[in-house]
Amino acid sequence: MTMQGWLRSDGRKGIRNTVVVAYLVECAHHVAREIAIPFREHDVHVIGFPGCYPNPYAETMMQRLCTHPNVGAVLLISLGCESFNKYALERLVRDSGRPVKTIVIQATGGTRKSMDEGRAFVAEQRAALDAQPTVAMDPSELIIGTVCGGSDGTSGISGNPAAGRAFDQFVEEGAACIFEETGELIGCEHIMAARAVTPALGEVLEASVAKAARYYATLGYGSFAAGNADGGLTTIEEKSMGAYAKSGASPISGLIKPGDIPPHGGLYLLDVVPDGEVRFGFPNINDNAEIAELIACGSHAVLFVTGRGSVVGSAISPVVKICANPETYRRMADDMDVDAGRIIEGHASLDEVGREIHDLVVDLGRGKRTKSEELAHQEFVLGYKSFEPIGPACLPV
Amino acid sequence: MPNPSRDLADELQPAAAGTDSRLLLLAEADNVLVARMRIRAGEAILVEGAGVTLAADLPLGHKLARRAITAGDKILKYGAPIGTATEAIAAGTPVHVHNVRSDYTPTYHLMDAAKGGATS
Numbered sequence: 001m002t003m004q005g006w007l008r009s010d011g012r013k014g015i016r017n018t019v020v021v022a023y024l025v026e027c028a029h030h031v032a033r034e035i036a037i038p039f040r041e042h043d044v045h046v047i048g049f050p051g052c053y054p055n056p057y058a059e060t061m062m063q064r065l066c067t068h069p070n071v072g073a074v075l076l077i078s079l080g081c082e083s084f085n086k087y088a089l090e091r092l093v094r095d096s097g098r099p100v101k102t103i104v105i106q107a108t109g110g111t112r113k114s115m116d117e118g119r120a121f122v123a124e125q126r127a128a129l130d131a132q133p134t135v136a137m138d139p140s141e142l143i144i145g146t147v148c149g150g151s152d153g154t155s156g157i158s159g160n161p162a163a164g165r166a167f168d169q170f171v172e173e174g175a176a177c178i179f180e181e182t183g184e185l186i187g188c189e190h191i192m193a194a195r196a197v198t199p200a201l202g203e204v205l206e207a208s209v210a211k212a213a214r215y216y217a218t219l220g221y222g223s224f225a226a227g228n229a230d231g232g233l234t235t236i237e238e239k240s241m242g243a244y245a246k247s248g249a250s251p252i253s254g255l256i257k258p259g260d261i262p263p264h265g266g267l268y269l270l271d272v273v274p275d276g277e278v279r280f281g282f283p284n285i286n287d288n289a290e291i292a293e294l295i296a297c298g299s300h301a302v303l304f305v306t307g308r309g310s311v312v313g314s315a316i317s318p319v320v321k322i323c324a325n326p327e328t329y330r331r332m333a334d335d336m337d338v339d340a341g342r343i344i345e346g347h348a349s350l351d352e353v354g355r356e357i358h359d360l361v362v363d364l365g366r367g368k369r370t371k372s373e374e375l376a377h378q379e380f381v382l383g384y385k386s387f388e389p390i391g392p393a394c395l396p397v
Numbered sequence: 398m399p400n401p402s403r404d405l406a407d408e409l410q411p412a413a414a415g416t417d418s419r420l421l422l423l424a425e426a427d428n429v430l431v432a433r434m435r436i437r438a439g440e441a442i443l444v445e446g447a448g449v450t451l452a453a454d455l456p457l458g459h460k461l462a463r464r465a466i467t468a469g470d471k472i473l474k475y476g477a478p479i480g481t482a483t484e485a486i487a488a489g490t491p492v493h494v495h496n497v498r499s500d501y502t503p504t505y506h507l508m509d510a511a512k513g514g515a516t517s
Contacts, residue, residue: 153431153432153458154457154458156401156475157401157405157458161401161402164402164403168402186502187500190398195398213501216502222504222505224505225505226506226507229493230507231456232431232457232459232493234460234472234504235498235499236501237480237501238480241401241479242401244400244402245400245401245402245475248402248403249402249403307458325457325458327435343408343409344421344434346433349407349408350407351407
């Protein structure tokens with residue numbers, strides 16, 4: 001099953017050829033959005049960091065996102081007085097071989113002039129990228145992330161285990177698969193650790209969940225929204241067991257943190273909860289914060305399992321929405337790529353839906369677009385966090 | 398070690414004979430069953446051979462006790478513990494936030510608010 005991708009200078013291939021317009025502080029967000037609006041259905045996406053004060057995590061995230069294989073060209077929008085190191089980011093993007101331009105609103109003469117200049121750059125880059133030839137790409141070259149959101153009592157019996165079976169198939173083919181939200185693995189830490197490729201990695205996996213449990217205990221809330229209980233989930237452990245099913249049954253090859261790119265194929269846990277004392281508030285204020293981190297780790301596409309019915313997509317990488325709940329699917333089919341509720345109603349098996357998810361992801365590299373892409377969903381959120389680098393036990397092989 | 402992605406039957410099966418076909422048994426060790434569709438209040442249903450009448454709707458994805466559960470017992474789903482019963486739960490009655498607590502972090506919910514009561 002050959003796909004078509006765009007080859008980047010680092011050897012990675014993208015399944016999209018997007019122009020990213022990135023604001024470097026909230027004060028530049030409006031200008032960035034206005035630049036992108038005329039192109040919103042032509043693969044021009046807005047990302048950005050709202051903070052005025054420096055944060056190494058956010059700078060790493062922006063660097064990885066602006067050099068993501070799905071990105072072909074980058075326009076940076078700076079107000080001018082924010083702390084973000086725009087010079088380092090521009091240099092990094094240029095060194096990656098991508099066209100890049102920085103517009104500093106204060107130097108350019110304000111909103112109108114910045115918008116005009118930005119739109120001219122985007123139009124020029126869009127035309128150039130549209131003429132760029134593709135190369136053959138194999139599913140083994142994919143990195144795929146998975147997240148669940150708006151979970152309910154159906155998520156863990158249909159959508160998540162089906163996504164897990166798709167993951168098993170991708171890992172078997174040599175792709176890298178990333179699952180995450182250590183706060184939603186609370187209660188599963190021991191059974192997950194038993195799947196680590198080395199005992200030392202197992203200890204690291206357990207420690208990452210213990211860290212999440214401590215973090216959430218300090219905040220006073222778990223990673224559990226009121227709608228989860230309405231949907232039949234009773235405790236974080238129950239939600240966790242369902243979320244854990246997304247990981248499939250492959251051995252766990254490593255633990256990575258936001259912005260770390262899996263070194264080779266296999267299954268990886270993304271540790272999304274900050275290190276050190278509790279700072280900057282909630283680890284992930286919503287699903288898109290996690291999706292952005294999966295994409296910063298190189299995910300070409302993200303599998304999003306929902307029971308209650310999320311509608312989001314993302315900037316940069318397509319989001320495949322897998323609806324676990326058959327009642328939700330009937331109500332919101334226009335937003336859903338996969339009807340996993342068929343499993344609950346006895347109309348399909350877990351393996352059948354797992355294969356359907358796998359094949360749909362491969363088709364994304366052959367011109368298919370997801371429902372959220374067609375609806376121009378391009379949500380993006382990035383906040384403050386702090387991480388220590390991963391240790392040697394995290395990537396044993 | 399339980400793992401729903403590996404352990405769940407490829408085609409989900411209704412609970413064993415003597416139990417309403419709208420209730421799923423996910424793992425043999427479980428003491429709860431999961432509704433595969435909404436079951437209406439007032440319906441008489443069979444749970445492990447015993448007849449029970451539902452006092453309230455059991456929505457899709459919600460749980461029912463497979464057998465009598467004692468206060469302090471672990472609730473088992475997917476063959477794994479998902480919390481502790483805070484009171485005795487009769488066979489065939491709902492298992493949810495009103496009679497189960499997390500062994501980790503308390504559950505935040507608005508189910509009382511929706512009924513006009515206080516939130517907890």
